[in-house]
Amino acid sequence: MSTFSELQLSPYTKERLASARFTTPTPVQDAAIPKALEGKDVLATAQTGTGKTLAFVVPILEHLLKDDAPGVAALVLLPTRELAMQVAETYDLLRGKRLKPAALVVGGLAEGPQITAMRHGARLIVATPGRLEDFLDRRLVAFHDLKILVLDEADRMLDMGFLPSIRRIASVLPRQRQTLCFSATLEASVAHLVHDYMRHPVRVSIGSVLKPAENIRMQAFEVAMDQKYALLEGLLAKETGRVLIFTRTRRNAERLAKTLNRDGFAAARIHGDRTQSQRTAALSGFQTGRHSILVATDVAARGIHVEEITHVINYDLPEIAENYIHRVGRTARAGREGVASTLITRDQRPDLQQLERALGLRMERPSPDSHVADAASRPRVAVRTEDDSPHRGKRPGRTNGSGRSAGHRRSAGHGRSAGHGRSAGPRHSGDSDQSRESGRRSIAPLPGEFLQAQM
Numbered sequence: 001m002s003t004f005s006e007l008q009l010s011p012y013t014k015e016r017l018a019s020a021r022f023t024t025p026t027p028v029q030d031a032a033i034p035k036a037l038e039g040k041d042v043l044a045t046a047q048t049g050t051g052k053t054l055a056f057v058v059p060i061l062e063h064l065l066k067d068d069a070p071g072v073a074a075l076v077l078l079p080t081r082e083l084a085m086q087v088a089e090t091y092d093l094l095r096g097k098r099l100k101p102a103a104l105v106v107g108g109l110a111e112g113p114q115i116t117a118m119r120h121g122a123r124l125i126v127a128t129p130g131r132l133e134d135f136l137d138r139r140l141v142a143f144h145d146l147k148i149l150v151l152d153e154a155d156r157m158l159d160m161g162f163l164p165s166i167r168r169i170a171s172v173l174p175r176q177r178q179t180l181c182f183s184a185t186l187e188a189s190v191a192h193l194v195h196d197y198m199r200h201p202v203r204v205s206i207g208s209v210l211k212p213a214e215n216i217r218m219q220a221f222e223v224a225m226d227q228k229y230a231l232l233e234g235l236l237a238k239e240t241g242r243v244l245i246f247t248r249t250r251r252n253a254e255r256l257a258k259t260l261n262r263d264g265f266a267a268a269r270i271h272g273d274r275t276q277s278q279r280t281a282a283l284s285g286f287q288t289g290r291h292s293i294l295v296a297t298d299v300a301a302r303g304i305h306v307e308e309i310t311h312v313i314n315y316d317l318p319e320i321a322e323n324y325i326h327r328v329g330r331t332a333r334a335g336r337e338g339v340a341s342t343l344i345t346r347d348q349r350p351d352l353q354q355l356e357r358a359l360g361l362r363m364e365r366p367s368p369d370s371h372v373a374d375a376a377s378r379p380r381v382a383v384r385t386e387d388d389s390p391h392r393g394k395r396p397g398r399t400n401g402s403g404r405s406a407g408h409r410r411s412a413g414h415g416r417s418a419g420h421g422r423s424a425g426p427r428h429s430g431d432s433d434q435s436r437e438s439g440r441r442s443i444a445p446l447p448g449e450f451l452q453a454q455m
Contacts, residue, residue, distance in 0.1 A: 008037060013061050016094045026051035031204045032180075033058050041179045041198045045186050046206035052182045056150045057090050059180070063148060064099050064123055071145030072118075075173075076126045077166065079157040081106040081276055082283065086305055087152065088126045099123070105141075107131040108276035115140055129157065129165035136172060143173050149197075154183040154190050155322075163189070170197055184329070185322055212325055212340065212361070216332045219364040220342040220352055227372050228343055229259070232315060234371030235341060236265060236293065241310030242286065245295045246327050248316035256315060257295040267293040270304070298323045304330055314342040317351055321358035 003024055004017045017023075025033065028046040035042050036059035046052060060074045067073060078084045088102045095101070103122035105114050107130055118125070118141055125132070125141070135141045149170075151157070157166065179198045183190055194201060212218065223231045236243060247253045250271045257269035268282035268291040285291040287306050296304060298318065309331045318324045331338025342363065344352050356362055 007033060009058070010062060010065055012065060012096070012098065013058065013094070016061075016096050017058075020093050022054065025054075028052055028204065028206045029055045029058070031206065032056075035202045035204070036178070036180055037062060039178055041181075041201040042204060043181045043183075043194055043198060043201040044204040044206070045183050046204075050206055052152065053087055053090050056152065056180045056182065057087070057094065060091070060124060060148055060150070061094055061099070064095075067147070069145060070121060070123075072123060072125055072141070072143055073145060074124045074148040074150070075143065075146060075169075076124070076150040076152060077129055077132070077157065077169070078126070078152045079128065079160050079162065080153075081108050081128060082279065082304070083153060084126045084128055085280075091124060091126070102126050105132050105135060129162040129169060133165045133168050136169065146173050146177055149173060149177055149179045151179070151181045151183075151193070151197075154181050154193060155185045155187050156326075158187070158189045158193065159322075163193075166193070184326060187322075212328045212359075213332050215337045216328055216340050217337070217364070218328065218340045218342075218361065219366055220344060221366065221368040221371070222344055222346060222349065223368045223372070225345050227368070228315075228345070230372045230375040231343060231368045232313065233263065233375035234368075234373070235311070235313060236260075237374055238371075239311050241292075242289075242306065242308055243293045243311045243313060244304065244306075244309050244327075244330050245293060245313045245315050246318070247295060247297060248319065250297055252316060253295045253297050257293075260293060260295070265293055266291045267295055269295040271297040298327070306330070307333065308336070309333070310338055312338065312340045314340070317342065317344060317348060317355070321355055324355060324359065 004022060005014055007014075007025075009017075028044055028050045032042050032044045032052075032055040036056065044052065044055065056076070060076075064073060076084075076087055078087060084104060084106045088104045091102050100120070100122055101117065102124040103114060103117035103126070105118075105125055105127035107128060111131075114131075115135075132141070151166070157163075179201070181190075181194060181198060181201070221231055232245075245256065245267075247256055250273050253269050253271045254273075257267045260267040268285050270279050270282045274282070282291070282294065283304065283306070286294040294304070294306075295315075312328050312331045314324070314327060318327060328338075328340035331340060342352065352363075
């Protein structure tokens with residue numbers, strides 16, 4: 001198969017796909033869509049950025065077009081608001097005028113429009129488990145006619161502690177249904193979920209889910225703590241594309257983003273303590289280029305689907321090997337190339353080596369000296385960047401005098417550095433986003449295939 005036109009799809013869906021410029025399916029779409037169209041349960045694992053969303057949205061579209069009975073026919077469960085919003089946007093892009101909008105059911109947004117969308121006959125619900133469970137408890141939604149259940153980013157939902165909510169939701173769904181499960185990795189907990197809620201699923205595995213994509217150049221810099229921020233400045237000064245920086249804690253994300261803005265870089269931030277409107281504005285600013293840098297924590301990592309991220313920087317080491325995969329998977333998407341840089345101090349060398357052993361890879365070890373020197377040689381240019389909350393009523397990323405966003409200074413990199421080589425970055429504070437959900441865990445080898453005996 002070379003194009004979507006060769007799939008057994010309705011003319012309407014083919015027309016909508018062509019209109020949205022979806023022409024060639026990715027490997028996971030090529031493998032999963034035909035089996036889903038046959039009504040089979042599908043368990044698909046593939047690396048981040050391989051097109052899993054379209055692999056379940058297309059079968060949902062086809063079902064809704066063929067079966068126009070009233071009632072909720074399809075439910076998609078995801079771990080974060082951002083992911084749910086992006087799935088709903090993809091569906092709305094393709095549904096055209098023949099199908100009703102999806103009902104977006106997530107926390108952090110006003111529930112009134114969500115309830116209204118369901119009452120107006122939405123046949124697809126895209127939800128996070130917590131808010132949907134609340135609606136079920138209040139008898140605001142029913143699933144008597146449900147035909148398709150999708151568990152997207154299943155491993156992440158379980159990692160974030162949503163298993164009780166998923167079990168509560170699944171208990172009220174019809175047993176005779178189709179279940180599609182998509183995951184970036186296949187852990188033991190996902191295997192149990194599959195065993196409990198899927199019937200003889202077809203296994204789709206695209207590439208290795210235990211290591212990053214081959215087109216990512218991975219490098220690690222060892223540097224003294226008081227030179228860590230200067231090294232970051234040097235890396236950013238040479239970068240002309242979008243850069244995503246990961247920290248381990250919410251506090252580090254806040255402080256690092258503010259420090260970068262103080263030093264002339266157009267940086268936004270996204271983490272668990274930000275309101276939904278702030279997170280949406282930060283992502284929007286990053287997507288449109290108003291901010292060339294986004295600082296994020298792991299809890300927000302899978303909600304970030306932005307094209308053309310050229311560089312992912314791990315300012316803090318991830319707590320577990322799996323998080324490294326999800327972090328660096330934000331770059332080199334859809335066959336593009338990307339760079340992943342990890343910054344460590346000397347005492348973190350054993351942790352990095354353990355991470356490499358867990359993933360079965362070896363990162364390059366370039367010298368940080370030239371990058372630190374570049375940062376020290378650049379004059380400071382103070383840029384005042386407004387907070388990215390839309391309630392401010394001001395455009396973020398605006399400079400003091402010129403009115404131009406620092407994110408558009410392509411020829412000179414992202415902005416000017418501090419010029420003093422002293423660390424202005426945050427230190428670890430221990431208030432990890434992820435620790436609120438699943439507790440602190442050390443880096444450990446990723447599990448292998450748990451389902452061979454069952455498949």
